[in-house]
Amino acid sequence: MSGIVELADGVLQVAAQPGINVWVLRTDAGAVLVDAGLAAPGLLRALGRLGVAPRDVVGVLLTHGHPDHAGGLSRLRRAGGGGWVRVGEPDLATVRGLAPQPDSDPSTRLGRLMNRLPPPPGFGPTDPVADASALTDGDHLDIAGGLRVVATPGHSPGHVAFHLPAHDLVIGGDALFNLFSLRPAPGLLCSDVPANRRAIGTIADLAPGTLGLAHGSPVAGDVTGRLRQVLADAS
Numbered sequence: 001m002s003g004i005v006e007l008a009d010g011v012l013q014v015a016a017q018p019g020i021n022v023w024v025l026r027t028d029a030g031a032v033l034v035d036a037g038l039a040a041p042g043l044l045r046a047l048g049r050l051g052v053a054p055r056d057v058v059g060v061l062l063t064h065g066h067p068d069h070a071g072g073l074s075r076l077r078r079a080g081g082g083g084w085v086r087v088g089e090p091d092l093a094t095v096r097g098l099a100p101q102p103d104s105d106p107s108t109r110l111g112r113l114m115n116r117l118p119p120p121p122g123f124g125p126t127d128p129v130a131d132a133s134a135l136t137d138g139d140h141l142d143i144a145g146g147l148r149v150v151a152t153p154g155h156s157p158g159h160v161a162f163h164l165p166a167h168d169l170v171i172g173g174d175a176l177f178n179l180f181s182l183r184p185a186p187g188l189l190c191s192d193v194p195a196n197r198r199a200i201g202t203i204a205d206l207a208p209g210t211l212g213l214a215h216g217s218p219v220a221g222d223v224t225g226r227l228r229q230v231l232a233d234a235s
């Protein structure tokens with residue numbers, strides 16, 4: 001089955017739409033989804049390829065509230081699934097529909113330009129998830145052998161990574177992109193570029209064996225060394 005990557009035992013990565021990964025954590029209670037892709041067709045089909053029906057999804061963890069991560073929740077819920085939804089506290093109001101998407105970092109010219117342009121098609125406001133609740137740094141969830149929430153703000157104010165020590169794995173969302181090469185999230189797509197760089201250092205310090213990213217291939221092997229090099233190249 002092309003496009004499906006088993007990052008660890010019971011932890012699968014699949015593209016909800018081309019170039020937009022989500023993750024399925026199999027638990028005794030059902031499937032926990034990390035991120036949900038865009039508000040466009042694709043997620044339910046991708047889950048189906050893993051044998052996961054919408055009603056099997058007992059909860060959704062969001063790395064952050066951007067439309068290509070939270071947008072797919074509405075289709076999932078309309079299909080009878082989704083369960084609880086949790087997101088880093090600074091992104092919670094956005095996901096609940098009470099605040100707009102955060103501005104790009106205005107310290108760069110492209111960031112200022114982004115803030116004046118309308119969002120690209122598909123990246124407009126997403127359907128509100130009124131019952132979403134907050135994740136905070138250090139939260140420990142009894143999922144997949146123990147999952148720890150690691151605040152990694154900068155791409156968005158509430159961006160978090162998920163550390164699964166039992167699987168030697170970090171799900172890093174959009175802290176970095178690995179599309180053509182491994183790079184920090186593009187500055188024009190960050191709310192705070194220096195914070196994003198510090199967040200990459202935070203992930204490097206976790207020293208996972210594998211790092212899953214929403215856009216691009218997983219990073220495996222000397223993840224810490226790769227991230228330190230990324231930071232050196234970006235400075």
Ligand SMILES: [Zn+2]
Nearest residue numbers: 064066155174
């Ligand atoms: Zn994003």
